Amino acid sequence: MTDAARDLASFLTASPSPYHAVAEAVRRLTAAGFVEQPEDGPWIDGTGGRYLVRDGTILAWWQPAGAPRPLRVFAAHTDSPGFKVKPNPDVGTAGWRQVGVEVYGGALWNSWLDRDLGLAGRLALYDGRIVPVLVDRPLLRIPQLAIHLDRGVNQGLTLDPQRHLLPIWGIGDPAGGDLVEFLASLTGIDPRDVAAHDLFTYDLTPPATLGRDDELLAAPRLDNLASVHAGISALLTAAQRDPATVPVFVGFDHEEIGSDSATGAAGPLLETVLTRLAGGFDERRTVFARSRCLSVDVTHAAHPNHLDKHDTDHLSLPNHGPSLKVNAVQRYATDAPGAAAWKRACRSADVPNQVFVSKNTVPCGSTVGPIMATRLGIRTVDVGIPVLSMHSARELCGVHDPELLARAGVEFLTDPE
Incomplete structure (x- = not known):
């Protein structure tokens, strides 16, 4: 494993x-000297690294000295497909706790x-505190029906998300399971305090x-923490160059469910921060025009067993x-x-690059890119490393691509052209 891939594995x-x-x-970011910009506090002026957090979204930037400079934004998302626990979690049947x-x-x-x-997330208490939760041992399992009870399963698996995807845990x-009480005991809080x-x-x-x-x-x-990891790495390297730009990283929450939230790409958080970095509302017009x-979100690697799903003139390989x-x-x-700017960054970083276009008969997914372009009016370009098994519990990428993405990201963040 390369050093970059090993660091990505640690991040994941x-x-x-x-x-x-x-x-x-x-x-x-803190280890590199960045300091928090409280969302509800006074704006921190002066040269240096800053970050702002709201829930599952993070923004970070390097503020250089001098007049407002063009902004270079590396955007990814922090959420991944999976299963979220319902508000009343304790269910079951036939003697099983689920x-x-x-x-x-x-x-x-x-x-x-x-x-x-395992289970990961947070508890919100009546007194306003937020308590992180991490159960990093086998706790849950979604059992598949034995082939003896579904002889046609290999010719087509049909799952009802209400009935067939409930994990068992005892x-x-x-009523005696009480998941919240169990989690509260692990975090040392009174379950009656959990609102x-x-x-x-998670796997x-x-x-x-x-x-x-x-x-x-x-x-x-890997979708899309591989991009989050590359973006943080690129920002930290870009900050060391005293760039003629303002390099910014944003990791949005809720991309996988449409981005329509206060902390998603369709929300106001990024626009608010970029407006401040541009010098204010009146000044942002000219700064945004130069930004x-x-x-950055993963893309589909050519699947050797399903090549008919791809445009063979635009294949992406790990x-x-x-x-x-x-698109x-x-x-x-x-x-x-935008494509020219990206290819210039790749050339400056000596990074090979590819082009992905969906097959005309296979509908194309989307990203935070069109949302940001529409909301901000800033020229936006979409890129990503190729993966197989996108949206699976376990995905696959090349060990060299995360580092190549981060290297090109540095050049994009610091390119003044």
């Missing part, structure tokens, strides 16, 4: 929920079956390399560098000038 392991990903990003969950985002449901699952009366929770299941299998030459990395949450955003993502109807925000 420390980040089983958006809140944990933000906490790990803060740890790394946990009620909702599907979060476009998860590949079958990939979560028969896996050892035997006995469901609400945001909790997610406990650690990241690992595979292949003859260990050239592939198998891991959970650029990089929307360890061939990040892919420029293009004629702006499901990706890339246009020709």
